[in-house]
Structures are given as structure tokens and as C-alpha cells.
Amino acid sequence: MTLKKSFQLALSNLMFDKMRSLLTMLGMIIGVGAVIILISLMSGMMGMMNDEFAKLGTDTVTVSVQDRGGSRSIDEDDIYKFAQDNPDMFRGVSPSVTIAGAFVKSGSNDITTNATGVSEEYINIKQLDVEQGRFLSYIDIEKKAKYCVIGTYIEREFFGQGRAMGQTLRINGKTFTVIGVLKEDDDSTSGSTDDVMYIPYTTAVTMSASKFISSYTLWTTSVDIVDTAIAKTKQFLENKIGDSDYYNVSSIKQIMDMANTMTGTMQTLLVCIAGISLLVSGIGIMNIMLVSVTERTREIGIRKSLGAKAKDIKTQFVIEAGTVSGVGGLIGIAVGSVLAVTFGRLLELNAVPSVGAILISFGISVGIGVIFGYLPAKNAANLNPIDALRHE
């Protein structure tokens, strides 16, 4: 018996009693649908998380140090030299001096925000976009210029849109000139990514109490070498400072990897649960195949009397089971995909089922059908022709 005929026969059997076929397939539809929905939503969520992390810069390494005093102390020259000695790993450095809770005033307005002292390379490291004017330059850093580059929240709070350039404002009593305004990144509200002020780190240090730079951002050449770069940096700091209590090296990528591992574990768990429902549906299919074999014993007898071999009968029933569950799987994939996209929209996730997920769940559903169809098929094939024919 050709595979094509078996397949056609399986489909016509499926159509012969639509209600029963649907009920048989229901478990498969729900199981596969659930797998598709879960995988899609999880990957949508992971995608969103990774995007958020990427905004924070996954290719940077953050170094925090404490002043140990003496030759054990570390300053920006050490860090710059370290970065320059390893050009294959690092393509930029910026010290980061945060003036937390800075009191900013211009005219009669005042707000409290954070001002950050950075180097001219910071614009590249964080991939900032300047809307008006320019970012801080090397000269500004060298001269400890009282210049600032501000986000749109600060701009609108004090000057109004597009009117900040060349204006002055006071940070903790020191007067700064606005030389650049960043492009709106969020919604220009307090606490958003538009609520930022950048000044030369050299200037910021003079305004800080300790005069010690305790944080640096190192820009790696690629996100793939972040882990190596962290190791290298730790080694350097260990040699220089000699006590790991005085420094810390971290990166967003590490946090992201951890979060991904966690969501990955959760995904595995959810998929396992969905897998159980697939298994249950497989048992349902086996049940219906067993019933079908009993019902169709006479048909099997007729086929045997016409020369069907055990192998032919087995193939027919296995293909039939595979078809039932495969069609169920396809419906499940369709239903699951539609629901995943719909839920995704509601949750503002990009939850599109991957080709891999679709292929795997289709394969699993057909596989379950074949595996669970085999036992009844074997029973059917081994019937004695005359007993099968006499069956009522």
C-alpha cells in the first residue's frame, strides 16, 4: 500500500466523522496551542528584556573602586593606561562622577536631579544623540570647563523647547553654560532618561567632597568579549589594589545573562507543563485508535482477505494516527499563533512564534500520534483474517 493512499485514506477517515475527529484532536490542539503561546510570549518577553538591557549598554564594563590611599590608590590615568594597553578589548573609557541630588537653578526655577561628570567618549559609549549643539569635547575636559549637555526634561523645565542653547544654569551654586541638548529618548519627564545632565568629569570631581573618582565605564570592542574583559580588568585591579574589597567590576551583560537564565528556566518549566498536556492528548489518541481498530476489525479482515500484509495494516493505522494528531497539531499551531500575537499586542510584546517552535511542536504532535498509534496498529495487524472477517 502506498504512503499516499494511506494518507488519503487517513484524511477521508478524518472527514468521515468530523465531530469525533475534532474531539480526538482537541487535546492535541490545546497542547500544541499552549506550547506555541508560551514559547512565543516568553521569547517576546526575553526580547523586550534584552532590548531594555541593550539600552543600558551590554557592551560596557563598569568599574567601581574605593580609595585605598598611597601607591595602592587608583586614578583615571591608571584606568586610561590600562584601556590603551588593551586596544583589542577596549575602545573607550569614561570616568563617571555622579553628583547625586544636585540642586539646579536657573532664574526663579529650581529642581533637584543628578548631574554626571563624564569624558568626551561617553557619547559613543552610551550612544547618545545630540539634538542641538554638541557634546563635551576633550578640550572641555582638559580645561575643566563649566559646560553642560542636558536632556530634554531639563531643557523644557527651565528654558522651553529649543531655547536652551547658550543659556546658563547653576549646579550646586556653580554656573554652567548649556552647549548641547540631547535628543528626546523617553517622554521628557522627571526621572526618565531625558532627566540627565552631563558635565566634564574633571569639573565634577572638583565639586565632589572626596575628589576621588570611584566609577569608570569601559567600552569593550564587542559584546562577546565582555566576560574576558571583566576577567582582565579584575586581574589588573587585583595587581594594582591588591584587595578585592576595594573594587568591583560588573556589566549589564552579566545581569542580562542571569535574567535570561532565570526566564529560560521558567520557560522550560512552562513548556514541560504544556508537554504533559501533549502526552495526555497522545493517550487520548491511542484510546481512540484502539476503539477504531475494534470498530474496523471487519475492514481489516476484508483488507487481509484481499492480500494486505501485516505491514500494510500497521502502516495504515500508524499513518492514520499520525495524520489525526498532525492535523490537530496544525490547528493547534494556527490557534496558538493567533492567540500568541493577540496576547502579545495586549502586553505590548513582540510575541511571534518562531519557525523552530512551530516545526518542533508539529514534529512532536505527529510523533506522539505515530508512537501512540503503533500499539493499536500492531494489534490490528496481527489479527487472524477469518476472526477479523467474522467480527461484528
Add this chain to the structure above:
Amino acid sequence: MMNNAVTLSKAETANNIPLIELKDIYKIYHMGDTDVHALDGVSMKIFKGEFVAIVGQSGSGKSTCMNIIGCLDVPSVGKYYLRGKDVSTMNDDEQAEIRNKELGFIFQQYNLIPKINVQQNVELPLMYAGLSEREQAKRALASLDKVGLKSKAKNMPQQLSGGQQQRVSIARALAGDPSIILADEPTGALDSKTGKEVLQFLKQLHSEGNTIVLITHDNTIAAQAERVIRVQDGQIVYDGEPDISKFAQVAHAGDEDGDGA
């Protein structure tokens, strides 16, 4: 080995090797502590081109005998040779091959598969013989044409009358061009007129050279065979020409049907 059984050499047609030979066949069913001897030492030879009617009372063992000839059942004791080959030692697949290539069954209950159409039903033995789909369709339609039902090829079995369904089952039996046609009460479920038509058809097949073994209750029908085997309590009690004295009125009916054989 199987091919030997399938190909028909000229020498074999010379009637010295019987097509079917049963040697002291027993079929015993164990029912609790009593044994039912459905067949109780049956021996017979059937040669190519014969038209044999097996008659006997209900429960005498006719069907059991036919099922053994048809490789649908195995004897408890005894040997069955088909073209001189011992069938009883063949495995399941070899027996399936024999059923497919050598035997054509016609059952009382037609035994068409209801879920597939007439043509697909007739194609079944051809499909199991491994013919190409085109060849299957061609032969099935030719076979349906022979029984006058080519126009019903795409109908479902239950859309046909009983007589038509039986003709479809004849077409199916013929499709694979078997050496022997086995018919177990083919007219049993039909009214006498349709029954006669079906019988007429079998006679025509016989005149074309087919070997036919027919089980019947009906003496009128048995009388039209060349040879009658009467079975009683699992034993053959008569084997020979239809007995004119017993079937007087029957011989007359045979003339009416214009049997020239």
C-alpha cells in the same frame, strides 16, 4: 518461492497437478471439554477450469472448508497444497501474497469497505499487489466494466443495490486476475432474480476459463455446477456430477439459463 506459486506454467495446466489439493484436513474447535470437528478428515482435488459447488446443511463445515482453501484459516491437522506447494507451512506474509495473487473472494455479505468508493474498493487487491496507481485505476475500471458497473465507479457502496454491491465484489475478486474464485453463498442475501443474474455471471466467468468454487444452500444453483461436493458433519459424503435424480427440477432450470457447458 512465492513466485513459483504465482506463475502458471504450461505443464501445470496439463491437469496432472491439481490446483487445490486438501489431504486429510481436520479443523477442530475446543469448546470447553467437547471438541467440535468442523472438518473431519476432508480430502479433495480441484483442477484448473472446474466449477465446483460445495453443498451441505447448515453447520456441516462448508465455510470452514472454504476458509481453509482461501488461506483465511489454518487446518488443525492435514496438508493443503496449492499448485503442489504446501500452503500450511507458509508464513503470514506468504499467505497474504497467495490470497492477493491466487484467490478472489466473493462473500455473502459483499464485504465492501463503506468509507471508500466503488472504484477504490475494486482497486484494493491491485494496490496490495503493488501496481502503479494508473494501472490500478485501469484494471479496476475494466473489471467494473465487465460486471456492467463502470458508471457507478465513483459511487459509495451503500448507494448501490444489494445485487450491484455483489457485482462490485465480483469485480473486486476478478480485478487481480486470480486463479481461483471462491464464493461463499454469493446469492444468499439476494432475491432469486438478482441471485440468478449473479450466478449467470459466475457461469460466464467459468466459460472464460476461470476456476470457481461456490458454496450454496440452493440446489437449483448447485445443479448448474459441473461438479458437486456434498459435506455432512465435516465429511465429504458425495463428490461427482450433479445427481440428476436428486436435482430433477434443477436440471431443467439449468437449461432455461442456456448453459451450453
